[in-house]
Amino acid sequence: MAIGLKAVEQLATDQSSLKAAAGLAKPAKWSGVGGSADGALIWGECAGSGANPYRVMADLRDLGNKCTCPSRKFPCKHVLGLLWLNAESIVPFVPADTPAWVSDWLGRRRGPSAARPPGAAAPSGEKDLHVARNVEPEAVEDPKDIARREAQAAKRNEDTERAILDALDALEQWIGDQLRLGLSGFIDDATARCRRIAARLVDGKAAALAGRIDELPARLLALAAGDRPRGTVVELAKLVLLARAFRATPRDAEIRRAVATSETRETVLADPRAPRIDAPWEVLAEQVQTRRDGLVSQTTWLLNLATSGPRFAILLDFFPASAGRRGSVFTPGERFQGELVFYPSQQPFRALLVRRDAADDTSALEWPVPDGSLSDALTRPLLAEPWAIELPLLLPQGRIARDDSGSAWWRSADGTATLPVAGNAEGLLSGTELTRTAAIWSGNRLTILAAQSTWGRIGGHV
Amino acid sequence: MSETAKAEEIFETMGAIVTRWTMGSTAASAASFWRTELGDDPVEAELRLLALSGQFLGATVMAEAPSTLRILPDIPTLALPTVPEALRPLVCRILAASKDTVSRTELVHFLAARGWTTHPADWMPDASDEDAPDVYALWRDWAAFTAAGETTRRQTGDQLTADNWDDFWPAARKAALIGLRRRDPSAARALLEAKLGSENAEARLRLVSLLSERLSGDDVAFLESLAANDRAPKVKALATSMLARLGHGPAAGEDIAELAGFFAVKTKGLLRRSRVIDFQTPKTPAQWQRRKALLDGTDLTSFAGALGLTPQDLIAAWDWHVDPAADAGLIKLIVETGTDAQLAQAAGVVSELDATGLIAALAPRLGPAERARFAAAGLRAHGIGFEMAQVIAGVAARLDDPLAAPSGAKLLAGIRRDDAKPSDHAGEFRALGLLASQTAAQQTLQRLTAAGLLQGDPRLDMLRLNAALDDEGEKS
Numbered sequence: 001m002a003i004g005l006k007a008v009e010q011l012a013t014d015q016s017s018l019k020a021a022a023g024l025a026k027p028a029k030w031s032g033v034g035g036s037a038d039g040a041l042i043w044g045e046c047a048g049s050g051a052n053p054y055r056v057m058a059d060l061r062d063l064g065n066k067c068t069c070p071s072r073k074f075p076c077k078h079v080l081g082l083l084w085l086n087a088e089s090i091v092p093f094v095p096a097d098t099p100a101w102v103s104d105w106l107g108r109r110r111g112p113s114a115a116r117p118p119g120a121a122a123p124s125g126e127k128d129l130h131v132a133r134n135v136e137p138e139a140v141e142d143p144k145d146i147a148r149r150e151a152q153a154a155k156r157n158e159d160t161e162r163a164i165l166d167a168l169d170a171l172e173q174w175i176g177d178q179l180r181l182g183l184s185g186f187i188d189d190a191t192a193r194c195r196r197i198a199a200r201l202v203d204g205k206a207a208a209l210a211g212r213i214d215e216l217p218a219r220l221l222a223l224a225a226g227d228r229p230r231g232t233v234v235e236l237a238k239l240v241l242l243a244r245a246f247r248a249t250p251r252d253a254e255i256r257r258a259v260a261t262s263e264t265r266e267t268v269l270a271d272p273r274a275p276r277i278d279a280p281w282e283v284l285a286e287q288v289q290t291r292r293d294g295l296v297s298q299t300t301w302l303l304n305l306a307t308s309g310p311r312f313a314i315l316l317d318f319f320p321a322s323a324g325r326r327g328s329v330f331t332p333g334e335r336f337q338g339e340l341v342f343y344p345s346q347q348p349f350r351a352l353l354v355r356r357d358a359a360d361d362t363s364a365l366e367w368p369v370p371d372g373s374l375s376d377a378l379t380r381p382l383l384a385e386p387w388a389i390e391l392p393l394l395l396p397q398g399r400i401a402r403d404d405s406g407s408a409w410w411r412s413a414d415g416t417a418t419l420p421v422a423g424n425a426e427g428l429l430s431g432t433e434l435t436r437t438a439a440i441w442s443g444n445r446l447t448i449l450a451a452q453s454t455w456g457r458i459g460g461h462v
Numbered sequence: 463m464s465e466t467a468k469a470e471e472i473f474e475t476m477g478a479i480v481t482r483w484t485m486g487s488t489a490a491s492a493a494s495f496w497r498t499e500l501g502d503d504p505v506e507a508e509l510r511l512l513a514l515s516g517q518f519l520g521a522t523v524m525a526e527a528p529s530t531l532r533i534l535p536d537i538p539t540l541a542l543p544t545v546p547e548a549l550r551p552l553v554c555r556i557l558a559a560s561k562d563t564v565s566r567t568e569l570v571h572f573l574a575a576r577g578w579t580t581h582p583a584d585w586m587p588d589a590s591d592e593d594a595p596d597v598y599a600l601w602r603d604w605a606a607f608t609a610a611g612e613t614t615r616r617q618t619g620d621q622l623t624a625d626n627w628d629d630f631w632p633a634a635r636k637a638a639l640i641g642l643r644r645r646d647p648s649a650a651r652a653l654l655e656a657k658l659g660s661e662n663a664e665a666r667l668r669l670v671s672l673l674s675e676r677l678s679g680d681d682v683a684f685l686e687s688l689a690a691n692d693r694a695p696k697v698k699a700l701a702t703s704m705l706a707r708l709g710h711g712p713a714a715g716e717d718i719a720e721l722a723g724f725f726a727v728k729t730k731g732l733l734r735r736s737r738v739i740d741f742q743t744p745k746t747p748a749q750w751q752r753r754k755a756l757l758d759g760t761d762l763t764s765f766a767g768a769l770g771l772t773p774q775d776l777i778a779a780w781d782w783h784v785d786p787a788a789d790a791g792l793i794k795l796i797v798e799t800g801t802d803a804q805l806a807q808a809a810g811v812v813s814e815l816d817a818t819g820l821i822a823a824l825a826p827r828l829g830p831a832e833r834a835r836f837a838a839a840g841l842r843a844h845g846i847g848f849e850m851a852q853v854i855a856g857v858a859a860r861l862d863d864p865l866a867a868p869s870g871a872k873l874l875a876g877i878r879r880d881d882a883k884p885s886d887h888a889g890e891f892r893a894l895g896l897l898a899s900q901t902a903a904q905q906t907l908q909r910l911t912a913a914g915l916l917q918g919d920p921r922l923d924m925l926r927l928n929a930a931l932d933d934e935g936e937k938s
Contacts, residue, residue, distance in 0.1 A: 040916055059916075098918025100551060107559070107920035109884040172509060179508055182486030229484045230519055237516015240509050331551075379521045386517050401531040409527055418527035428582040431537035431604060443520050455537075456547065458583045 002039075003060055005087045009129045011063060012080055013073050018132040024081030027091045031338075031356040033082075035093035042086050042093050043102050046078045049265050051315035051352045052300055052329040056082045057102045059109075066105045068329060070319040100331060160205050161250050164260055167204020168243040171197060175236050187228050190217035198293075209242070209259045212389070214292040219389070222422070223444060234443060242387040254345045258387060265352055268343055275348050278339045279306040280362040281313070283330040284438050284449040285460055296321050300330055301392065301449050302340070302351075303438055305365040312392035312438075313340050313351040332450065332459050335362040346384040349392065367436045367452050370394045374417050378441060393446075395437040400430040410437065410446055422447045423461040434458075471495055472518060479515055534608045537582050538600040544581045545573060545931065552927050554584050559920065565892075567593045568857055569924075572896055575830075575858035577934030589633075592668065596637040603631030624656045632665065639672055647676040655684055663694035670700055674707075682710055706761035706799030721756035722768035725788075727779065737771070737779040741788055750787070757791035761799035773800065777808050782815050793823045806832070813839055818846045818854070825854045834859040837897065841867035848873070852893035858935065860899035865906045874913050888921045895924025903928035 012018040024030075024046060031053070033044035040061050045053040048069055056078045058065040065079040085091050098106075174197045178186045186193060194213050201210035216235055223231045245255050253263060268274050284301040291297055300315040338356040342348035370377065374395065381391050397413040400421065408425035411418045413433070422445040429451065437451040439460070448460035475492055482489040490500050490507040496514060500507040545553055553569070557580075560566040570580060570587075574595035580586075582601065587594035589606035622630060622638035630638060643650035651673065658666055670688065673681055681704070688701035705711065726740040744750045757765075766776035777796070782789055796808045805827050812820045813836050821840065825833050837855035840846040845868040846854075855861070864870065873890055876882065891910075898906055903925050910925075911917050 036917055038911065038917065041918065098916070100555065103555075103918045103920045103923075106884060106916060106918060175512065176505055176509060179483050179488075179512065180486055183480075183484045185486070227525070229480050230523065233480055233483065233512065234516045234520040237513045237520070240513040241517070244513070382517065382521050386520075399533055401533045403528045403532075404530055409531055411527070411531065411533075418531070420525050420527075427586055428537055430534050431582070431608070433536070444524060455582060 003063070003083060003087050005084070005129055007063060008080055008083045008087055009127055011075055011083070012127050013075070015127045015132065017073055017075075017077050017080060018127050018129065020077035021080030021084055022129075022132045024077055025084035025088070025090055027085075029081070030085065030091060033085065033091050033093055034096040034099075035086075036098055037095040039095075041098060041102060041106075042082060043099065044082050044085070045356060046081060047353070047355075048078070050298075050317035050319075051265075051350075052298060052317050053353055053356065054078050055101055055329055057105055058082055058086075059106075060086070064109060066109075160260070163203075163205045165247065165250070167201050167206045167209075168246060168259075170200050170204070171206075171209070171239060171243055174200075175240060178236065183229055183232050187220060187232060190220055190232075195292075206259050207261055208257065209239075211291065211293055211295070212258075213239070218292075219442070227444065231444065238387040238389070245387070254343070254385075257343065257350075262350075263343065268341055268352055269354070271344060273344045275310070275342045275344075276339055276354065277304070277309045277313075277342065277351075278337075279304050279309055280335060280337050280365055281305065281340070282362075282367075283332055283334045285332050286330055290321055294321055295319065298329070301438070301440075303367065303394070303450075305335070305362065305368065307368060310342060310348045311368070311371060311394055312349060313342065314349055314392075315353060316350055333457050335365070337362055347381055367438075368394070370396050370436075374412065389442060391441045393439050393441050395434075395439060397433065397435050398437060399433055400425045402430070410434075410439075410448070419446045421445065425461065428453070428455060429458050429460070432458075468495060469522075473522070476515060476519060476523070479511070480519075483512075532611070535604070537586075537604055540579045540597055540600060542574065542577055542579045542597050545578045549927060549930055550581055550584060552923060552930070553580060555920070556923050556927060557585055559923070563593070568896065570598070571595050572857040572928075573931075575935045576928075576931055577936075578931065596633075596640060599633035599637040602633035606631055606633070622653065624653055627653070627657045636668065636672070639669065640675065643672055643675045647678065648680055651681055651684055658688075663697060666692070666694060666697050667700060670697055670704075673704060677704060677707060679708060682708055686710070703761070703798045706763065707801055709763055709801065711761035711763045711799065717756055718760060718764050718768040721753070721760060721765065724753045724756075725769060727769050727771065737775065739769070739776070739779050739781050741781070741785045743785065754787065754791060757788075757795060760795065762795045762804065763799070765795060773804050774807060777804060777811060780811075782812070782817060782820075789817070789820060790823070793820050797824060797827055802827075809836060816844045818844060818850055822850065822853045825856065830856060830858040834861060837861065838864075841869060845869060848890045848893035848897060852896050855897055857896055859897045860902075860933070861897045862899055862902050863905070864894055864897050864902060865909060874909075877910070877913060877915055884919075885921075891921040892924045895922075895926075895928050898925065898928055900928060900931065900933045 008021070009018065012021065030044045030046055033042075035042040041057065041059055043055070043057040046056055046067075048054045052068075054067055054069040056065075056067045058079060063083075065075050065083075067076045067078045069076050069078055071077070086093060178193070194216050198210040198213045201207070201213065219235065220228050220231050242255070242258055245252075246259050249255060257263070263271070281302040282305055284303050286301075287297075287299045289297050289299070295318045298315075298317045298319070302313040302315065304311050304313065336356050339354040340351040341354050342351045371394070372380075374393075377393050378391070381388055395410065395412070398410050398417075399413065401409045401411050401418070403409060406424075408421040408423070408430065409418050410421050410425075419441070422442075425448060429448065432453045432455055434451040434453050438449045440447040440449060450460050451458045472493075472495060475495070478492050479489040482492065488504065488508060490504065490511050493500065493511055493515075496511065499514065500510050553573075556569055557566055560569060566585070570585065573579060574597050579597055586605065587598045587602050589602050589609060591598075591602060594602060622635060622642055627635070639650055639653070642653065654669060654673070658669060661669065673685070685701045685705045685708075689698050689705060692698050692701065724742050724744065726742060727737050728740045729735045730738050744753055762773045762776070766773040769776060771779065777792075780789075780792060793808065793812075796805055800808065805824060809821060809824050809828060809832065812824065818840050821836050825836070828836070833855050837851040837859055838861055840854060841848070841851045841861075841864060847869050848864065851861075851864070851867075851869075852859075865873070869890070873887055873894075876887055894906060895903065907917075907922060907925050907929055910922065915922065
């Protein structure tokens with residue numbers, strides 16, 4: 001089944017979509033490109049501005065299409081890019097089994113009426129492929145303009161820093177007030193009090209810190225009532241430490257990420273200090289969550305199956321809830337060889353997916369053994385990053401046990417460690433020896449992402 | 463002061479510090495060991511103490527495990543293997559797409575009929591899941607004893623006896639009893655006679671229902687004692703219905719004459735005079751209801767006797783399709799109180815007619831081979847849809863070429879329509895997947911994709927599973 005470029009042109013909503021699609025119609029932007037044996041379906045993964053790639057799929061029979069990006073344009077530039085790749089045979093669409101995510105979409109499609117038939121009238125405005133293809137020559141800039149722009153940027157940076165420092169003063173003042181007013185009152189009224197200081201932090205351009213404080217009451221509520229005073233002290237202490245760290249090194253990218261905003265994908269990709277790791281990865285779990293600030297976070301935890309390198313990676317994207325429900329990008333348990341670039345950090349964890357290879361010889365790899373002792377893994381990261389809330393852990397052989405109230409605990413096979421588990425850990429997870437367990441330790445609870453057992457891989461309860 | 467001693471001192475003071483803050487008091491004065499670090503400014507000292515205390519509490523203090531932790535036993539391996547690893551994603555997708563318990567139950571029964579079980583990470587039955595295939599008994603019992611707070615499984619022998627009855631958990635006991643009943647019906651009945659009294663009403667009902675396997679005249683005395691003496695009305699009713707199936711219906715009372723009044727036996731034909739039932743159509747809603755209540759309260763032998771017929775003659779003389787409510791009432795009587803032979807006779811007669819609903823009602827008491835035969839006949843001769851055929855056939859049909867039936871042609875035409883939607887006929891495709899033999903599933907997939915369906919179409923999941931799953935099940 002073949003489509004022509006004319007169809008791509010007609011499908012585009014406007015000239016700018018077409019122009020953006022032209023930019024995406026390059027092999028380097030894509031991975032996992034394939035098609036069904038009958039040639040009717042095509043799919044691929046396109047690197048966008050987020051950490052997770054977008055999954056793009058199209059049905060060539062009626063040009064129905066779907067992309068996991070949050071764009072409101074339909075079709076988006078990624079779909080147009082994929083169709084463009086196909087129309088001009090820029091990359092081979094290798095016939096393959098239809099991936100589950102494409103099948104899922106097929107099952108949910110509303111029908112051909114939802115897609116615009118290829119012959120339909122152009123939706124709006126005049127569009128021209130040739131114009132879209134043209135790369136506009138970069139205008140030669142006046143050195144004075146460059147200097148002025150740089151000066152403006154430096155000024156903006158300084159203003160931001162000043163605003164953040166002011167906001168952090170307000171935060172410390174607020175923390176002092178909570179101590180003076182008594183933490184029992186804070187625990188009872190945490191949501192409203194946190195909301196107020198979070199709003200102040202947003203005004204002060206400390207957006208990441210604001211988001212963290214907005215989620216703080218939920219973390220406290222997850223604790224047993226008797227453990228909440230201790231939990232509050234730990235949470236507020238981490239805020240003080242983070243505020244002090246920022247004051248000491250306001251330009252440190254890692255600390256700035258925790259306080260204000262993260263670097264853009266382009267900045268990380270261009271940063272020579274950002275470690276690039278080409279390794280076999282397993283998708284441990286994926287979580288899509290609506291946060292209190294109205295953003296939806298999409299989190300993907302990856303396990304590095306190679307013998308060395310950062311053991312875990314997290315792909316983190318945020319998008320507004322108004323962009324609608326977003327499909328999963330990965331399937332838990334899925335493995336791939338690929339290159340990740342980590343945000344520069346003392347303990348590289350957050351990453352972006354740079355490239356995902358089509359070759360798949362990762363299925364035989366076993367989960368690695370834990371790198372060090374468990375007590376080390378629980379505390380060492382806090383030396384470098386004392387404000388960290390969640391630590392990824394690879395646990396040695398162990399098993400789920402239950403206490404008298406039915407709560408679950410993970411106990412190591414040698415009996416030296418017993419950690420409380422969040423949630424119920426029911427079914428197979430509690431009825432077999434777990435040879436390895438990947439989990440998130442949040443200082444008081446273990447959230448199991450996935451485990452290995454004699455029954456094979458077991459998904460957690462994220 | 464050594465490091466350890468200092469740590470211990472800090473640890474012991476932490477309780478007091480947290481308490482002070484909880485109440486809104488200052489705490490710096492309590493932390494004499496950090497006097498230098500905290501400095502002189504009282505406001506700053508509280509924040510510094512907070513930072514240090516938080517780090518200390520976060521890194522060194524965690525919930526202590528109770529000493530009474532119990533480890534659950536291993537989930538046992540079942541008698542049938544789990545589906546091949548490569549097919550697990552497909553099974554998971556079908557499970558996820560199954561919106562109700564009935565369709566999930568159908569899938570696990572289909573797998574069991576083909577000689578497979580689910581992976582325990584994908585699906586496990588609850589302890590109370592009576593509809594789960596018997597092969598899952600060990601998992602049901604695992605769920606039961608983990609919920610009961612026990613840690614070790616009781617030792618059980620292979621053979622269920624009166625002595626080890628209490629050592630078996632309910633699901634395993636049920637499975638063992640079914641096995642025993644198949645091998646030695648009298649021994650199974652004797653076991654029930656000995657142990658039934660100690661079970662609760664619900665369990666008694668389930669256990670007595672197992673007698674329907676190889677039900678025979680030998681069971682009459684036991685069933686009569688249940689019908690007369692059991693404490694639970696449901697158990698009594700079940701025993702009575704089983705007795706009726708054995709031709710030991712209760713003595714007909716006055717009601718039966720009233721019921722007979724709604725019907726008359728006439729003769730027809732000149733040369734070969736045969737009898738036919740004439741329906742005295744009820745005239746008021748109250749009469750309709752009365753007739754239904756009377757039909758519900760009797761048994762086949764008594765009803766036939768009241769009309770001066772044997773049950774066989776009644777079935778032969780019934781004039782089907784004249785009074786659908788009466789048809790349904792008679793079929794219900796046959797299912798609940800008819801012998802196997804009467805049931806087969808009724809199924810034979812009804813299958814000749816265009817009466818799919820009646821066959822479907824009879825199906826649960828028919829063997830898999832007969833069910834498959836009637837489903838195939840319905841598809842071929844009466845143009846029934848695949849979903850209805852699947853209701854008749856159950857999950858162990860293995861039909862050779864279901865798509866060749868008229869419904870197949872209709873389905874193919876449906877997917878070729880211009881206004882076909884991606885969700886059209888999902889139920890029909892699923893039923894096809896449950897009905898077909900493995901070879902037929904492979905051929906059906908080819909024909910459907912040749913007709914324009916995508917290979918990855920999720921509606922074909924059940925067919926794909928059937929086609930890819932080796933048939934290791936017992937063939938009837």
